[in-house]
Amino acid sequence: EAQVTQNPRYLITVTGKKLTVTCSQNMNHEYMSWYRQDPGLGLRQIYYSMNVEVTDKGDVPEGYKVSRKEKRNFPLILESPSPNQTSLYFCAAGVAGGYEQYFGPGTRLTVT
Amino acid sequence: DQQVKQNSPSLSVQEGRISILNCDYTNSMFDYFLWYKKYPAEGPTFLISISSIKDKNEDGRFTVFLNKSAKHLSLHIVPSQPGDSAVYFCAASGTYKYIFGTGTRLKVLA
Numbered sequence: 001e002a003q004v005t006q007n008p009r010y011l012i013t014v015t016g017k018k019l020t021v022t023c024s025q026n027m028n029h030e031y032m033s034w035y036r037q038d039p040g041l042g043l044r045q046i047y048y049s050m051n052v053e054v055t056d057k058g059d060v061p062e063g064y065k066v067s068r069k070e071k072r073n074f075p076l077i078l079e080s081p082s083p084n085q086t087s088l089y090f091c092a093a094g095v096a097g098g099y100e101q102y103f104g105p106g107t108r109l110t111v112t
Numbered sequence: 113d114q115q116v117k118q119n120s121p122s123l124s125v126q127e128g129r130i131s132i133l134n135c136d137y138t139n140s141m142f143d144y145f146l147w148y149k150k151y152p153a154e155g156p157t158f159l160i161s162i163s164s165i166k167d168k169n170e171d172g173r174f175t176v177f178l179n180k181s182a183k184h185l186s187l188h189i190v191p192s193q194p195g196d197s198a199v200y201f202c203a204a205s206g207t208y209k210y211i212f213g214t215g216t217r218l219k220v221l222a
Contacts, residue, residue: 042201096205097205098143098163100158
């Protein structure tokens, strides 16, 4: 079964405490991406990766880092989280362009 | 500046009737347009897509229409079913980037 997993699913943290949200896919897709969903703003792309060791910024990359050291994993790193990064985060994997991206179940992050 | 807009936050339709969801975009350079459906507490799931060189794509009950001169696309669902009740996002793709709209909440009334 095609699957994208994210951990943790829920996280409450404090300002400035570094955190990592993991993302893993079992479909051998080259393309992976991170999004955040906020009320009234829809989904906004944070970073994407076209392949191992190849990443690029989406529309809202400030305050985030990513790495793609192996094909199946694409972690999202918040070095110094701030309250404006409180959001629902989705990881996706698939074929870029007009093809399906498979989304993970989401990670709800609260930064106090 | 919102490049992809869904101007209707919500839509209610009777079961069995047609649902029409609309989306407008501003950038003529997009290569593909996609529709995703999202249930609460789940990630979005892909519905259908269309290349910028086509004007219609159909998959079962779902049809997407693209009007390039108006920079407008629409998703038609016929017939609508209660299980179609969800938030629908349109998205535009250029190379590796995706721009999503803000979503339209569809409610199909039994």
